[in-house]
Amino acid sequence: MTVREVRDILGARVLVGEDHLDREVRSACGSDMMSDVLAFSKDHSILLTGLCNAQVIRTAEMLDIVCLIFVRGKKPDEAMLQMAEERGLIVMATGHRMFSACGMLYEAGLHSGAI
Structure with missing residues (x-):
């Protein structure tokens, strides 16, 4: 799946990285705890x-x-967006709650992969 497809599924706004939307993604992770993301x-x-x-x-x-x-x-501040842009990250925002957004992506075929 591409980031462009993810954007369309979630109806998300691209805040940084509009020129990288054709990048492929293989899985998704939803968390507010960065320790879980690291793991x-x-x-x-x-x-x-x-x-x-x-x-x-x-x-x-x-x-x-x-x-x-x-x-x-949620919308990151300008300093965060600048950091992301310098690192080549795509940043988007959606009004969906995390549970709903993850469910929509899962239903569309994007999974978390095996642990």
């Missing part, structure tokens, strides 16, 4: 979170996460 996230994945701080960008960079999606209408 369970896979390469070429999407991170769905409601946590809006710089640690999210740093965690994504360490794990080769392709795209960050902020749920529940």
